[in-house]
Amino acid sequence: MKFYDEFDSLEDEVLKLNIIDKNIGNESEIPYYYYAIILKERNVEIGKISIRIGHNSHSYYNGNIGFEIYEAYQGNNYSLNASKLVL
Structure with a gap:
């Protein structure tokens, strides 16, 4: 697997x-x-997101994108926007 700095x-x-x-x-x-x-x-951190590359039994049940938005920032579609960015 090669990761890209871009x-x-x-x-x-x-x-x-x-x-x-x-x-x-x-x-x-x-x-x-x-x-x-x-x-x-x-300029404040509001959560975290990960994207898993590939498939296995874990991704089959849990998907390839995982995220958390801190409670104070929930309800603003930030997870949707972040998911679009990682895709």
Whole structure:
């Protein structure tokens, strides 16, 4: 698995995703990118998101995108916007 540095930072008009970790995986874990979600207007972290590359039994049941939006920032479609960015 080759990781690309061009994906270390992703952004749109509202959010910026900054890479926290890139993991090449192993026999039980598929490779993934893991990001902090930053609200650009306030330069504050509002959550985290990961995208798993490939498929295994874990991704079959849990999907390839996982995210958390901190409670104070929920209800603003930030997870939707972040998911679009990682795709």
